[in-house]
Amino acid sequence: MAEFAVVEPGSVAEVLDLLARYGEEAKLVAGGTWVTLVLRQGLLWPSLLVSLRRVSELAGIAVDEAGNLRLGAMARLRSVETLPLVRERLPVVAETCRQVANVRVRHQATVGGNLCDADYASDPPALLAALGARVVAVSQRGRREIAARDFIVGHYQTVLEPDELVTEVVVPALPPEVGAVYLKYRTRSHEDRPCLGVAAVVVPDRDGRLARAEVVVGAVAERPQRLPEVLEGVAGRALDDATIAEIAERYAAGIEPLSDLRGSAWYRTEMIRVFVERALRVARQRARWEGGRS
Amino acid sequence: MIDAVERVTGRIRFSQDASLPGMLHAAAVRSVVPHGRIARIDTAAALEVPGVVAVVTGEDLRRLPGLRPVYGPQIEDQPVVALDCVRYVGDIVALVAAETLQAAQEAAALVAVECEELPAVFDPLEALEPSAPLLHELEPERPHEGTALYFGIRPQFGTNCCNLFRIRRGDVARGFAEADLVIEETFRTPAIQHVAMEPHAALALWEDGRLTVWSGTQTPFNTRQILAEIFGLPVERVRVIVPPMGGSYGCKVFPRIEPQAALLAYVTGRPVKFVLRRDEEFVTLTRHATVVTIRLGLTRDGRITAKEVRAYWNTGAYADCGPDVARKGGFGIVGPYRIPHVAVDSRCVYTNLPPAGAFRGYAVTQAAWASESMMDIAADALGLDPLEFRLRNLLRDGETFATGETLHDVHFAECLERAAAAIGWEGPWRHELGDGRVRAKGLAVVLKGMTTPSRSEAKVGIDRSGRVTVYSSTVELGQGARTVLAQLAAEALGVPYQEIRVVDPDTARTPFDNRTTSSRSTYMMGNAVRQAALALRERLLRIAAERLEVEQADLELMDGSVRVAGAPASALKFGELVEASRQEALVEHGEFRNQGGLDPDTGQGIASSHWHQGAGAVEVEVDTRTGKVTILHAHASVYAGQVVNRHTAELQNLGNIVFGLGSALFEELVYEQGQLVNPNLSDYLIPSFLDLPERMTHDLVERPGAEIHGLGETALPTIPAAVGNAVARAIGARVTELPLTPERVLRAIRARGGERG
């Protein structure tokens, strides 16, 4: 392992100051579950580790006046999974976090760390993208909000600048008629990362048609996959089995998956078809659908 | 377990915890090419690192006088540090000793190694092609010098085959001619890793020309012998002490890092500790990958007329105990069946991959995967119930196995019938739940030999305080050996087993034992301990009879004393009897041997002095749209003869089921051009609690008056085979290669023309 210093600042302002001064020489540590691995493998050589452990303003989980769920960057996945507030307001968020890794990792890993390590085989990023969540990033230069779906840009790459800190993730409230689900599919142990994960959100209109659908497939390519042309094409249609099958087919055809030990590209294509369909069926069932279910 | 409290409170000092003042830490420089000739090693930068005391290369090793630089338990083919060649990605090219682990690892990273790459070979069949690069030049004059050889070995000189074991029984040509039906199939298994929680750890100390090594090893005496040979010492000057281990499952059978730690200690004159990192564990020892082709001759009424087997065991760059794995697998693969004509060619083959060796199940998991899958294929071809087909052919008491030996105390049918009943075999073997989900059941039955010939010795003593001590070289690796041996001594001496002290194996203090392997310890060492304890009992009775002036027959042992039966007032405490004998302690010795051996060219003889017998049965659910297999119920029935400790015996059965399901469903080491792709626990998964079947049941089959039968491994090999058979039944197609990943299962479904999206 490299030689480095460790600091534990107590406020966001101090963190931003350190980032501004050290730039790429500094590495933020949230839960440390990813940072520790890459340090040990010698893939990272920072001179300064900046622990966020003591920055209590980052750890909150709350609902604001507008009904948005605000997840602090340092909120542990296990807290998101178990907190009654989250389970009541956005059960799909708790449900997704519960499926990450294993309970030991979830006690340690954080919302911010999970998004920022930008591992292609993660679960929450696909869901957050499908829910239209926004990532709040701050630096001494100012504050910006980034759509979760634009946040990860490639393998282990985000849009963050070296001096930026993610402070929270804002998840908009879901109206009661909306159906949302995240299906994680593992091909090996139950503690494995996903072979693929599908987040699906369906919004019915007053006539029982599909006002809007969101489908994001995670862990099949370097970043979560969303096919706008498919989603735009189905708006206004009945969410029947034929529509679901069509969306699934077009996602399977439209994504060029990678191969890894959890499944070859061929297999992933097959599974995109199966799980997009299954996810949409569950989402439809969860939505307060008024007719249109032929 | 007698050490349960120590265990859960973290007070057990494992091998990894061993330390000495002034101790140095070791790190290894490892090859990054699968096969190459070492051109140059530059250690200058490494030696500059503050705290580094020594960097040792093959050249240094060769310059040390009186050292034998190459070792191996069965074939001496493994250098302590690479001499001219590297043979796999992970081979040790140089060793570093430094004041801190960090300095050692930093220096290791700075050793520059230049290699001329040589052609490499990874597949055992390709490795046997005439054009394949040779890994070793085995010579007929010194083909096999290993000290752990207790059987004949037949390398095929000039090839990469380091052992060819054969069985020739009857005449297979005739057997196939008599058959109504002949079927043939090829099966594969991948390399997998043991993933013991505690890694390999050893600490070596030289004092006055004597070597002491503390090491987590299942083989203290083999390790002592091999270290003595490397350093040219009489065995009395080498001492191996074995603290309890945090698991092994075979990966700590035979020396693995002890020669390297001892070499660094020799060169530096300081104690040296060597602990492997997890990624190093993955390239240090694996389970043999296999390719097995079976031909079976069958009659319409469901008899097996002939079996022909060609088995290839990929042993990697060094033989380790691969020759014996090929031998034990060679007869294991015949299965517990009555077959008049048998021909087996079982080859252990070198390739440029990490060495493979002992692994819980020892060859039988791979053997059963092939042979028990084949039994189901045969039953299907004949239109017979797979249970009925097996029962017609299973060996019964007094029948002859393919090795020519007559089997006694035979319970294959009973185990199999119990397992089948446990999962409701009489019900439908397959049923569809709709939505592409199918449930189905599968069976497997195995036989597994125990190391034969072998020997275990023990001492049991009582001191003046009346304390009973068991001296045994059986290693505690979490299986509860200490507890079971204490129990057996306690039974003979009438003391609570919790009060018995069991001394950790120490070649200077505890008597000889072959090794803690092949599920032999409760039986072999158990008998030696029992014998010693009974001898001690006799002696106590004799002394007490003299003192109390009564007949020995009127005495009884109770609560640490001897008394006239029914007369507590007459009790003489053990300690008093020791004093009365004017000794510091009374110590008795016990010894237990088993005899046998096989002719390597015909496989005839005694393969095992008694047999481990077990059956497995599972019910699975297959999602035919994804290929994902879920095990709903797994059951193992294992012949135990006589159970010594029910709790630990049950844990062995359950642990074996868990191990088996990892092998069945997802464990696999993946190599790209010899480079391991998944040397960590994020990319190589083992079963977690959430992976366990909804129902996991088992039974221990006992018989009054029977011998103890080991059961540390028996259930394991049944599981992958039973799962494979259940999956084949569910999908109507056969996956011939482990593990049964969803992708393999889906491909098999598609190949059959089934289910799509």
Ligand SMILES: Cc1cc2nc3c(=O)[nH]c(=O)nc-3n(C[C@H](O)[C@H](O)[C@H](O)COP(=O)(O)OP(=O)(O)OC[C@H]3O[C@@H](n4cnc5c(N)ncnc54)[C@H](O)[C@@H]3O)c2cc1C
């Ligand atoms: C064994 C194992 C299994 C796993 N399985 C899964 C799985 O199944 N599904 C899944 O989704 N994930 C999985 N993960 C990933 C895990 O959930 C964590 O997301 C991940 O390890 C990082 O979280 P962390 O809080 O520990 O981040 P850290 O390791 O502390 O940091 C990760 C990266 O994010 C940066 N960072 C952290 N916080 C901030 C911030 N506020 N602002 C800017 N940059 C920041 C760090 O500098 C670093 O580059 C697994 C991890 C492990 C170790």
